[in-house]
Amino acid sequence: MAAWSERLAGVRGVLLDISGVLHDSGEGGGGRVPIPGSVEALARLKRSQLKVRFCTNESQKSRGDLVGLLRHMGFDISEGEVTAPAPATCLILKERGLRPHLLIHDGIRSEFAQIDTSNPNCVVIADAGESFSYQNMNKAFQVLMELDNPVLISLGKGRYYKETSGLMLDVGAYTKALEYACGIKAEVVGKPAPGYFQSALQEMGVESHEAIMIGDDIVGDVGGAQRCGMRALQVRTGKFRPSDEHHPEVKADGYVDNLAEAVDLLLQYAHQ
Amino acid sequence: MAAWSERLAGVRGVLLDISGVLHDSGEGGGGRVPIPGSVEALARLKRSQLKVRFCTNESQKSRGDLVGLLRHMGFDISEGEVTAPAPATCLILKERGLRPHLLIHDGIRSEFAQIDTSNPNCVVIADAGESFSYQNMNKAFQVLMELDNPVLISLGKGRYYKETSGLMLDVGAYTKALEYACGIKAEVVGKPAPGYFQSALQEMGVESHEAIMIGDDIVGDVGGAQRCGMRALQVRTGKFRPSDEHHPEVKADGYVDNLAEAVDLLLQYAHQ
Numbered sequence: 001m002a003a004w005s006e007r008l009a010g011v012r013g014v015l016l017d018i019s020g021v022l023h024d025s026g027e028g029g030g031g032r033v034p035i036p037g038s039v040e041a042l043a044r045l046k047r048s049q050l051k052v053r054f055c056t057n058e059s060q061k062s063r064g065d066l067v068g069l070l071r072h073m074g075f076d077i078s079e080g081e082v083t084a085p086a087p088a089t090c091l092i093l094k095e096r097g098l099r100p101h102l103l104i105h106d107g108i109r110s111e112f113a114q115i116d117t118s119n120p121n122c123v124v125i126a127d128a129g130e131s132f133s134y135q136n137m138n139k140a141f142q143v144l145m146e147l148d149n150p151v152l153i154s155l156g157k158g159r160y161y162k163e164t165s166g167l168m169l170d171v172g173a174y175t176k177a178l179e180y181a182c183g184i185k186a187e188v189v190g191k192p193a194p195g196y197f198q199s200a201l202q203e204m205g206v207e208s209h210e211a212i213m214i215g216d217d218i219v220g221d222v223g224g225a226q227r228c229g230m231r232a233l234q235v236r237t238g239k240f241r242p243s244d245e246h247h248p249e250v251k252a253d254g255y256v257d258n259l260a261e262a263v264d265l266l267l268q269y270a271h272q
Numbered sequence: 273m274a275a276w277s278e279r280l281a282g283v284r285g286v287l288l289d290i291s292g293v294l295h296d297s298g299e300g301g302g303g304r305v306p307i308p309g310s311v312e313a314l315a316r317l318k319r320s321q322l323k324v325r326f327c328t329n330e331s332q333k334s335r336g337d338l339v340g341l342l343r344h345m346g347f348d349i350s351e352g353e354v355t356a357p358a359p360a361t362c363l364i365l366k367e368r369g370l371r372p373h374l375l376i377h378d379g380i381r382s383e384f385a386q387i388d389t390s391n392p393n394c395v396v397i398a399d400a401g402e403s404f405s406y407q408n409m410n411k412a413f414q415v416l417m418e419l420d421n422p423v424l425i426s427l428g429k430g431r432y433y434k435e436t437s438g439l440m441l442d443v444g445a446y447t448k449a450l451e452y453a454c455g456i457k458a459e460v461v462g463k464p465a466p467g468y469f470q471s472a473l474q475e476m477g478v479e480s481h482e483a484i485m486i487g488d489d490i491v492g493d494v495g496g497a498q499r500c501g502m503r504a505l506q507v508r509t510g511k512f513r514p515s516d517e518h519h520p521e522v523k524a525d526g527y528v529d530n531l532a533e534a535v536d537l538l539l540q541y542a543h544q
Contacts, residue, residue, distance in 0.1 A: 129406060130405075130406050130407070132406040133402075133404075133405055133406065134400075134401060134402050134403070134404040135402070137404070137441060137445075138440055138441050141432070141439070141445075142438055142439060145432075145439055159452060159453045159454075159455070160413070160417075160453055167414060167417055169406070169410050169413050169449070169453055170453075173409075173413075173449035173452050173453040174449055176448045176449055176451075176452040177441070177445035177446055177448055177449040178445070179448075180431060180444060180445050181431045181432055181441055181442075181444070182431075183431070
């Protein structure tokens, strides 16, 4: 692999995943704790000339609640710096006149407060956690089966995420279940959908070849960003597993122990 | 399409699906009611020279409980005439020294009474109904992720079935969720797995080209049987939907209103 100086040359903007990069999650999405060194690393990054934006698939909490939690942990972050799937979904719903049946976590319901959910003509599925009961899944399934043209919008397609208690099933698994049962294909809003990365890049004002993604998900973060022409680093925190470094399809532009190491390298070698 | 006389000529054995052919299911698998004409049609079929066997993916109830229910409804059926996925799975588990974590309905737990479930080295998933909670799904996921060589055995791969209250998600949807989350492929025991149809044919003592399957599932019953060299009829009862008659991949050898019509035709045209 080329030297870091070569791999990071010309980087002007950094997209950061949040869960597994800034913090680890406790049980039930509560009890989140900063990953050692990340608070300080983010502060250093933001003091540099590099542009920074956050690009998350978080779909259990509203953007406001998420930012509140992160600030409480000491992170320098504001709501306007975060690209999140729920606000992006609301734009799509309004543009297309879609009225969703919501299979979502109560923590994110406020994001959809302005959306008409009467007489649904689509289903929106997010990381509902414990709300992925058989009854709730079956209701979403029945809504889809009654539509002539069933539309399923999935906030991300993650396989799993990591809480302190262990790996947890993410929305992607439940989206696959509905896709199979209904014989349809979901529209994904979130990583690794190319449009989602592109809107984050636009909001940051940086071209893809000048941007780097830092995430803990080899497929969703690294593979997705690379398919958009960006570079991508995987951190060995969060849901990282050693086998990710030998993934059959995706090879990161670099693997680092944590955000702190990534920032060290970026401050040393970007812009060259 | 050829005349019935041609399509049914030479049939010596009949494989019957149970749910949606003999009976419809009430809410929660309870309150099952015979489909009009089916009790009498089965009686006529069994008085004929045709061999009859039942081939079901039922995985919420033990074979004994299922047969008890059917006999109570008036059907002429005994346990030895039924090919069901749970007993077939137990044979596989014993042969391969597999100790399952069971993600199943309580109603079928007795089938696994003789199976060692300590220190699991595989997961068995069946139609667990309300037991498909997030917690139970996540536990099965975690067991699989901790195995070096994760083995997932799925009792059938049905997309959905019909209860009187509406369409209900079947095991196949949840199997897809675990396959996606773990990056693995499940082994299916049940229709439409070829080995499953073949064991039912062996138990009936009839070659595939002399056998016909009657079911309500265009893919699992009709498509699966045809891939084994059998003929297959779809009944317009149970989970049948009018669009099934224009399925893009599977075309039944005939569509009939119900089991009674199928038996009328078989008694008239088989054996010729």
